Amino acid sequence: MHRRTKENLVLFLFSVGLLGWLIPGAGYFLLKEKKRALIVFVTITLTFAIGIYVGSIGVIDYVRSWPWFIGQIMNSPMVIMLGKLTAGGSYRVYGKPAEIGQIYTAISGLLNLLCIVNAVYLAYVGEVETAEIKK
């Protein structure tokens, strides 16, 4: 592995973070951590899917339940598209299913945020270690 310049390192860390946001687990995939990437992708996608299955896609609503939307948006930019589709209560959502759906979708988003931060940290640590070995 060649040593990156400071600008390249920042770009690399940014791309790890961005990819991890675009597709859950993809940040790890870029670091060649394939098992970790697969586990994160399957778990986060499934948790998010359970949330919208239980509560309907109406649980994603940046107009009426924007605090939940902050957590949900961490899943992927796809949530913004879903949010535009469901804004203002175009889909039925109520009661306990709405509660459970919002909790599942927001928690899966926060878990993805944890993975993004961890992937960026691993990328940084990996680069620093590589640089120290080369010295």
Add this chain to the structure above:
Amino acid sequence: MMSEVFFIMANFISPEEIGVNPRAMLWLLPLAAAIAIVYKATKVKKITTRYFLKEVAVLFGSIVVCIVASAIVLYGLVWLNC
């Protein structure tokens, strides 16, 4: 085939029927499992199936035990105030 696809998609635009009863508390289990899996995926240095499953099971068990203990304490407090 298309009707099955539409049926699956239709499930995502209408909420499921979930009552407000003690059984609804079971919905915390899949979420606790997801939290345990993702957290351990970020913490375990090298992922081997056996070690990873063991770690996840321990964390999942801890979360469930803590929630049950909290529920018992809260129930006790409510019972004492009655």
